[in-house]
Amino acid sequence: MNTPTRPLHDYAADVSEHTHVRRGVPLPLGPHTDGGGVNFALFSRHASRVQLALFDQPGDATPARTIDFDPARNRTGDVWHVWVDGIRPGQLYAYRVDGPYHPKEGHRFNVSKLLLDPFATAISPLSGWDFGPARGYDPSAPEHDLVRSTVDDAGAVPKCVFTHEHFHWQDDLPPRHPWSRTVIYETHLRGFTIHPNAGVAHPGTYRGLMEKIPYLKELGVTAVELMPVHEFNEAQASSVNPQTGTPLGNYWGYDPVAFFAPKASYSSAGGMGQQKLEFKEMVRTLHHAGIEVILDVVFNHTAEGNELGPTLCFRGIDNAIFYMLASDPRYYRDYAGTGNTLNANHPVVRDHILEALRYWVVEMHVDGFRFDLASILGRDETGRQLANAPLLERIAEDPILRDVKLIAEAWDAAGAYEVGSFSQQRWAEWNGRYRDDVRRFWRGDEGMLGPFASRLCGSADIYAAAGKCPECSINFVTCHDGFTLNDLVSYRDKHNEANGENNHDGTDANYSENYGAEGETTDAAIEAVRTCQIKNFLLTLFVSRGVPMLLGGDEFRRTQGGNNNAWCQDNETSWLDWQGLERHREISRFSRGIIAFRRAHPVLSAEHFYTDAEIHWFGPQGELPDWEDPKARQLACLIHEDEQHALFLMFNADAAALDFSVPPAPPGTRWHLAIDTSHEAPHDLFAAGEAPLLEQSQTYRLNARSSVVLLAQ
Numbered sequence: 001m002n003t004p005t006r007p008l009h010d011y012a013a014d015v016s017e018h019t020h021v022r023r024g025v026p027l028p029l030g031p032h033t034d035g036g037g038v039n040f041a042l043f044s045r046h047a048s049r050v051q052l053a054l055f056d057q058p059g060d061a062t063p064a065r066t067i068d069f070d071p072a073r074n075r076t077g078d079v080w081h082v083w084v085d086g087i088r089p090g091q092l093y094a095y096r097v098d099g100p101y102h103p104k105e106g107h108r109f110n111v112s113k114l115l116l117d118p119f120a121t122a123i124s125p126l127s128g129w130d131f132g133p134a135r136g137y138d139p140s141a142p143e144h145d146l147v148r149s150t151v152d153d154a155g156a157v158p159k160c161v162f163t164h165e166h167f168h169w170q171d172d173l174p175p176r177h178p179w180s181r182t183v184i185y186e187t188h189l190r191g192f193t194i195h196p197n198a199g200v201a202h203p204g205t206y207r208g209l210m211e212k213i214p215y216l217k218e219l220g221v222t223a224v225e226l227m228p229v230h231e232f233n234e235a236q237a238s239s240v241n242p243q244t245g246t247p248l249g250n251y252w253g254y255d256p257v258a259f260f261a262p263k264a265s266y267s268s269a270g271g272m273g274q275q276k277l278e279f280k281e282m283v284r285t286l287h288h289a290g291i292e293v294i295l296d297v298v299f300n301h302t303a304e305g306n307e308l309g310p311t312l313c314f315r316g317i318d319n320a321i322f323y324m325l326a327s328d329p330r331y332y333r334d335y336a337g338t339g340n341t342l343n344a345n346h347p348v349v350r351d352h353i354l355e356a357l358r359y360w361v362v363e364m365h366v367d368g369f370r371f372d373l374a375s376i377l378g379r380d381e382t383g384r385q386l387a388n389a390p391l392l393e394r395i396a397e398d399p400i401l402r403d404v405k406l407i408a409e410a411w412d413a414a415g416a417y418e419v420g421s422f423s424q425q426r427w428a429e430w431n432g433r434y435r436d437d438v439r440r441f442w443r444g445d446e447g448m449l450g451p452f453a454s455r456l457c458g459s460a461d462i463y464a465a466a467g468k469c470p471e472c473s474i475n476f477v478t479c480h481d482g483f484t485l486n487d488l489v490s491y492r493d494k495h496n497e498a499n500g501e502n503n504h505d506g507t508d509a510n511y512s513e514n515y516g517a518e519g520e521t522t523d524a525a526i527e528a529v530r531t532c533q534i535k536n537f538l539l540t541l542f543v544s545r546g547v548p549m550l551l552g553g554d555e556f557r558r559t560q561g562g563n564n565n566a567w568c569q570d571n572e573t574s575w576l577d578w579q580g581l582e583r584h585r586e587i588s589r590f591s592r593g594i595i596a597f598r599r600a601h602p603v604l605s606a607e608h609f610y611t612d613a614e615i616h617w618f619g620p621q622g623e624l625p626d627w628e629d630p631k632a633r634q635l636a637c638l639i640h641e642d643e644q645h646a647l648f649l650m651f652n653a654d655a656a657a658l659d660f661s662v663p664p665a666p667p668g669t670r671w672h673l674a675i676d677t678s679h680e681a682p683h684d685l686f687a688a689g690e691a692p693l694l695e696q697s698q699t700y701r702l703n704a705r706s707s708v709v710l711l712a713q
Contacts, residue, residue, distance in 0.1 A: 020085035021067055026076040029355070030119025030260075031093070031162050038087035038162060042117065043348060044318045045078040046107060047099040052082060053114065053154070055092040058124035058272075061155030078348075090272055092124060092159040093117070097317055101136075101148040106320035106329030108145075108311065110136040112152050116258055116313040118352060120160035121359075123231045123257070125264040125271035130156060131236065131303075136311035145307045145330070157312070160258075163273040165363060172284045174367050175292050176403060177222045179428070179471035179547050180605045183595055184294065185221040186479055187552030188252070188574065189229055189266050195575040202268040206275075206282040213289045219555060220595035223292035223405075225370055227480055228253035229279070231261040233303060237568050239500040248500060248568035252480065254372060255303035255338065257312055259356040262364075276364075283365045292367035294405060295360060299342060299353050300376035300412070306332055306339035314342075321348055324381055333383050335376045337413035344377045350391045353377075358400045368405025370430070375408075375416035378423065385416060389423065396426035407474055420462035428547065431459060431473040438477055439488065439511035442536050442705070444653050446630040452651070453617065453625075453635060458545030460609045471607045473546035477537045478554055483564045485537060485554035488512045489530040490519055495562030498569065506565030519562060532706055535590050535677035535684065536651075539707045542598040543649060545605060555591035556580035586681040593685040597674065597709075600688050603641045615639050620652075620702075622661035634702075638663055645669070646712040652702040659699045665712040671697045672713060678706035 020037070029041045040052055049071070053063035069080045094116060099109030113136055116123065133153035141147035193212060194204035200211040209224075216224065236250040253263070262279040264271030269278055283293050304315045307330060314322035324333040324341040332340040343349050360366040371377065378389035395401060410422035410429045422429050434455045441452040454461045458470025478485045483494075492514045496506045515533075516526040534557065541548045552558075553576045560566050566574045581588050598604050603614070618636040619625045626632055633653040640646050643666065650660045665671050672691035676684060686692065691711050694700070702708055 022083040023073050024081035024083035026079035026081050029079065030117060031087075033164070034083060037083050037085040038091075039081065039083045040093075040117075041079055041081040042095060042097075042317070043079050044097055044099070045321055046318055047080070047097045047109065049098040049111070050074075050080040051096040052084070053094050053096060054084075054087075055094070055159050058092060058126065058159055059155060060092075061152070063154070087162055089162060089164040091162040093162060094154075094157075094159050095317070103137075103145055103307065103330045104328070106325045108136050108315050108319045110148055110311055110316055112136075112148075112150050113311045113316050114154045114157050114159075115311070115316045116158075117160045118258070118313055118317065119260055119355075120258050121163045121260045122161035122271070122273050122276050123261045123264060124158045124161055126158040127235075129158065129233045129235050131233065131310040131312075133157070134310035134312055135308070136316065137308075161271075161273050163276050167277060167280045169280075169284060169365065172287050172365055174365065174403070175222070175287060175290050176367075177292060178607070179405075180602065180607050181599075182223055182292075182405075182547050183221045183598070184223045184225050184474070184547065184549040185216065185219070185552055186225040186227070186476075186549055187576075188227045188480065189263075190570070191251075191575045192552060193576075195572065195577055197578045198576070199578060205266050205268040206262075206278045207268045210282050210285045213285060213291065216291060217289055219592055220599065221291065221550065223294050223367065224286065225294040225296060225549065227296050228256065228298055229263050229266060229295060230256040230297065231258040231263055232256050234265065234570065236303060239568070241498045242500050243498050249570045250568065251570040251574060252567040254298050254567070255301075256298050257303045259297075259299070259352070260359055280364060287365065292405070293365075294368035294370055294407070295366055296370045296372060297357075298372045299344060299356075300373045301336040301338045301340050301342055304340060306334070309339055321346060324379070324383060335379060335383060335412050335414040335416075336373050341376060341379075341383075343381050344391050345380050345386065345389060350394065353391060354394060354398060357395065357404075358398070361400060361404055366404075368407065370407040370409065372409055373412040374410055374422065375412040375418050378416075378418075383414070392423040392427070396424045420459070420468070421466050425466070425468050425472065428472045428474050430479070431462070431475055431546065433462060434459060434473060434475045434544070434546070435477055435479075436509070436511060438537065438540055441633075442533060442540070442653050443511055443513050444633055444655065444705075445511070448653075449625060449629070449632045449635055450627045453637070456540070456544050456637070457610050457615070464609065469607055470545040470609060471547055474549050475541060475544050475546040476549040476551070477541055478551040479549070480551065481565070482507065483510055483512055483562075484551060484558050484560055485534055486530075486557040486559045487562055487564070488537070489533045490514055490559070491562040492518060493562070494564040495519075496565050498563065498573065499565060500568075506563075510564060520559075529705065531586060532677050532703075534587055536705065536707050538587075538591060538594050539675060539677055539709070540651075542594045543604050543709070545610070548598070550591070552576060553580070556588045557584040586684070589681055590685055593687065594675070596687070597685070601641065601647065603639055603647070610639075613640070618661070618663070620658050620660045622663065634658060634660070636660055640666075644713075647674075648710040648712070650700065650702055650708045650710075652704065652706055655704050657701060657703045659701050660708075662694075662697055662700050662710065665697070669712040670694070671710045673708070674711040675709040676706065677708070678703035
């Protein structure tokens with residue numbers, strides 16, 4: 001159904017007769033300073049009319065000025081453009097785009113809805129942003145989304161902020177750490193410092209993270225991987241915590257509304273362009289400390305949701321181009337589990353994603369990207385997975401992005417799983433099999449000896465066939481999505497009741513164990529097992545070839561109370577509780593030490609798979625391992641660093657202690673005890689040069705569920 005369209009001038013204040021407006025140019029897209037004014041350019045193939053609205057205040061419902069685009073003068077091909085004199089940084093603006101409202105044909109234009117510029121580099125903050133007024137259809141009509149809404153939402157939506165590009169980078173250069181020297185720290189920018197005991201002056205902000213740089217340096221990480229910082233609506237979730245009655249929000253931020261705009265509420269200085277400057281300052285300061293910045297980016301879907309979602313940007317600009325539509329174009333294909341899927345391999349959308357990536361690299365000095373549900377980016381408009389997806393190839397071969405770290409979450413919500421085979425060798429991948437196999441080995445599951453050995457060696461069984469090397473494997477035991485490391489050894493089951501979905505959300509495949517009590521306990525014996533298991537996981541992560549990623553807070557046993565899907569918990573469930581540094585000093589010390597140990601032994605992080613001359617495998621009695629024995633839970637390996645240095649690693653995932661045979665040390669050296677996870681600090685891990693001599697070196701007794709590293713020197 002269609003309803004009459006109101007004239008564009010009904011939404012506008014009078015345009016000043018002193019406003020100088022020219023035809024403008026179609027490229028580059030977005031707003032760009034040109035002479036004494038700004039050129040605005042917007043793509044829309046199926047639009048019939050476009051209007052630029054300029055506002056004085058973020059909450060204004062009526063624009064101060066409007067400019068109607070003349071289709072004859074202000075359109076080149078599919079690009080609408082205009083040059084406007086006198087635009088200054090801080091100017092608020094948005095678009096109205098008119099055209100057919102025919103959902104059954106894939107078109108959802110609605111001139112009543114104010115639209116964000118897809119190229120906006122800042123969005124004004126709006127507390128409690130309600131998506132309701134932005135719905136492009138009449139929710140009271142029996143036909144729902146088939147009837148166009150005539151409600152003007154200008155006063156209820158944020159505006160785009162025109163920003164200037166000037167910033168003194170002070171000769172900033174990217175650290176460009178090779179993969180072999182990279183240690184990734186995944187964290188949520190707000191959650192990292194928002195807790196009252198974080199000890200920062202600007203909690204929950206870009207500047208707050210800057211205040212914690214000395215901590216990150218001391219820990220030994222070389223890159224921070226930030227969960228989404230593209231603008232999103234934290235008030236998007238409409239449910240409440242059934243246990244407390246408090247509203248839940250979109251804490252994680254995996255529902256972007258603007259791909260070029262850093263999150264306004266993460267700025268300590270304001271959201272009228274200051275967020276862009278503060279983000280740059282954060283990057284510059286991190287670079288000065290030798291720490292890279294990797295952004296978790298979501299280019300697979302947007303916050304506009306399904307056919308009943310709001311009209312915020314792409315849907316109102318050209319729905320049929322930007323989204324994958326179903327065989328009935330009224331509906332959307334959904335490969336992300338969020339209601340819609342971006343049509344990423346359409347040439348226009350592909351170019352838009354590339355421009356966004358280039359912008360974050362060139363203008364914002366970002367060092368890398370982790371692509372959420374990246375397998376979606378390899379699907380065509382019908383959802384078919386492409387053998388050589390144009391977008392993925394373009395990203396990998398783009399000359400501007402050539403030195404940028406590219407990390408894929410190589411699966412999606414519709415069944416695609418491409419770990420080990422994702423696109424080109426240029427792409428690294430989150431290795432989900434590493435997470436699962438390491439968890440299962442240390443839990444004592446049967447049949448895990450071979451998989452565990454493969455994960456230690458860089459997962460050649462997963463990557464070698466595709467011509468990839470260990471650096472393509474991003475190794476992790478935990479990440480934002482799932483249990484924290486503390487909860488992995490403290491809960492047998494997930495506890496997501498506070499999310500308001502009757503504990504049905506979140507995975508059940510946690511491969512976790514509680515060792516005698518569900519959740520927190522004062523039982524010293526249980527706590528000793530948990531502490532040792534956490535050390536086992538940390539040691540495994542940092543002695544494995546590949547690129548280690550540590551979840552922020554795991555280094556001091558951050559807990560989420562058993563919640564393994566805390567996407568909506570903007571509270572102490574998710575925030576880093578910095579008292580953990582003192583409460584769990586032993587794990588904090590071990591974390592710093594094991595990262596330093598990896599750095600001191602480059603053989604552990606070499607960017608090639610082990611050769612037979614570099615590594616030898618043993619069973620506990622010095623025999624060859626029985627890889628086919630499903631009940632085998634003990635393993636050892638001898639790693640040759642050079643003629644005078646070697647490492648002997650021993651792993652016992654069994655519930656009983658066992659004596660391991662130790663091979664002779666290389667000529668002219670003797671074995672020293674570097675690490676024993678079953679010992680209490682400071683005897684669990686020794687700093688370089690402090691490892692005690694192993695007096696009796698023919699055997700070593702491994703306690704239950706423990707790891708030992710011997711150092712020949």
